[in-house]
Amino acid sequence: MSEEITRGERTRQSILLAAHDLFIQQGYHGTSMRQIAREASVALGGLYNHFDSKEQVFEAVFFEFHPYHEVLPSMQAARGETLESYVRNALDRILSALQQRPNFMNLMFIEIVEFKSAHVNQLFSQLVPYEIEIIHQVQQDNQDCLRPIPPLMLLRAFFGLIFSYYLTEIVFSTQAPPEFREDALEYMVDIFLYGVSREPPCELSKR
Amino acid sequence: MSEEITRGERTRQSILLAAHDLFIQQGYHGTSMRQIAREASVALGGLYNHFDSKEQVFEAVFFEFHPYHEVLPSMQAARGETLESYVRNALDRILSALQQRPNFMNLMFIEIVEFKSAHVNQLFSQLVPYEIEIIHQVQQDNQDCLRPIPPLMLLRAFFGLIFSYYLTEIVFSTQAPPEFREDALEYMVDIFLYGVSREPPCELSKR
């Protein structure tokens, strides 16, 4: 019985999927409970059998659909003989996971504007120990390649790289000349790698 | 007469100020025209004498209160004998200008979520020629210090640095341990500087 999905659980999932898409497309206040119910093929009243309020719907969407479910395993699974190959491998995994969810960042922006980052702060404090462990491992594996940067700073800079790529992509790229987009990720990763690396003896691949 | 501020202009300004604060605090859909009217001490009907729609109010707030009004002059006014001193000087000016506007980034997030970046793309295409000119000058002044990076990529990386600092500050910092915040900007600027610099002959100040 435990592996069967109950009827109620299926309904809950279809509500969350509908809410996820609508929030991303229309924002939080811009999406009504009625729209969510309609998209999930559930009556409005039935929606309140699963969630007490609109805010609870957003919370569930945020936590259960947050890309950290893919990002953390990506960082743990990434391998590489050098710092450079590790970083490129990890980023490849993370970005291809994120590309499955176009505009996922909108959930983060809604969270910041509408909920003053309450949920994301909560999420972050749960995840930071795991992240630190990964960073520590990377630092140990690349002692003579990394400049001395505190682990938390390295973590922040790594996420900052992802954020900065996405935000500049969103904000600048639509009307930007092609030079601005071509190889942009490559250049930004390069700047990050040169930025955290010692040299010599740590050689980065030339470009 | 031209230096006098008309009564209508004063009303318009108080509407924009009220709207700016409310949008930042409550989001776009979360803010009503009635709230804006009340905060601006204007009747709801009177508000529509100045703006045809809520969207027009947001557009005016976005363009007239956007920090680019301070950021572009900051980048033009910044000076420095070395690349490092120029970047630090420019960032100091930009960040202290931005700190006058707590949560200004919320306007950007609203713009991305609610308007699919339409206004910011428009703004960016207007500003990019001026930005490029500045970057070109910086590249010429620091030829033997900068790695070969296309001007637009350098511009993107520079704005990416500002974005990544702000986003990680918002998202991570509230519940993060103190090591995460102390000198965070310094570390991130360092990583950027090492990231774009050649060496030798370009020495950065040690830390």
Added chain:
DNA sequence: CCTACCGATCGGTAGG
């Protein structure tokens, strides 16, 4: 006594 859901409607408020 449960989970899941219905059609109808509540008191207030939205942009215009």
Added chain:
DNA sequence: CCTACCGATCGGTAGG
């Protein structure tokens, strides 16, 4: 620039 008001829709809840 205001009072008065519109069609519609909001988030949430009623009894069954």
